Amino acid sequence: MIVDTLANRHLYTKLHPRLASALAHLAETDFTAKAVGNYELDGKNLFVIVNDYETKPREVGPFEAHQQYIDVQYVVSGAEEFGYLPLADQTPSKPYYDKHDYAEFDFESNKQAAAFIPLKTGMFAIFFPGDIHMPGTFATPQKVRKVVIKVRI
Template sequence: MIIDKLENRHRYQHLHPRIAAALAFLADTDLSALPKGRHSIDGDNLFAIVNDYDTQPAGTEPFETHKRYADVQFVVSGEEAFGYLPLAGQATLAPYHEAHDFVEYDYQANKDDACFIPLKAGMFAIFMPEDMHMPGTGEQPVRVRKVVCKVLL
């Protein structure tokens, strides 16, 4: 997992060419003007999903991981916290969902080991397949616009 401000994106160009392209897209696009939904950058290799939502209390949603894609999550406006925990053999809630590339994990079974990290407007987080994460949380509801770039590894 990596957390930083978009202005420091140059530090992560070497991770993967599509991660570099995702960070360039986030920096060069008027994200406040994009409509909600999926936006193709490079077909299924790299695409962005624009979401507007209110944060929820931790545990409302499960932890998740992905097998084929990395997430580059960028907060355009608002602020949220995300739960984080390294993947280390935790029991899944259901089998891997191949069509949507995710596995879910029980919050209650992992809450004592998880940490919650704030992600403010202008910041991004990169989640690799070994990073359990629970985005969109907060103690009080806050309206958030976030763009998630899905990067095929």
């Protein structure tokens, strides 16, 4: 997992060529003017999800992990926290669902091991397979516009 701002995106461009494209797209696009929805950049290899939502309490959402994609989550406006813990001996509460590339992990079973990290306007988080994460949380509801770029590994 990586948390940073777009000013430092150059530090991560050599990790994966499509990750470099994702970070460049975030830096070059005005997402305040984009409509909510999904946009392909390179078919199923690289695509963008623009979403507006209100954060939820930690206790409401499950953790998730992916196998086929890296998540690049960028906050355009607002603020949230995300829960994070490395995938180790956890057992999913819902098995891996190949079609949507995720497995869910129960909050109650993992809350003691999780760290909750703020993600504010202009910041991004990169979640690799093996990074269990719970995006979109905050103690009090907050309006957020966030872009998620899915990067096939």
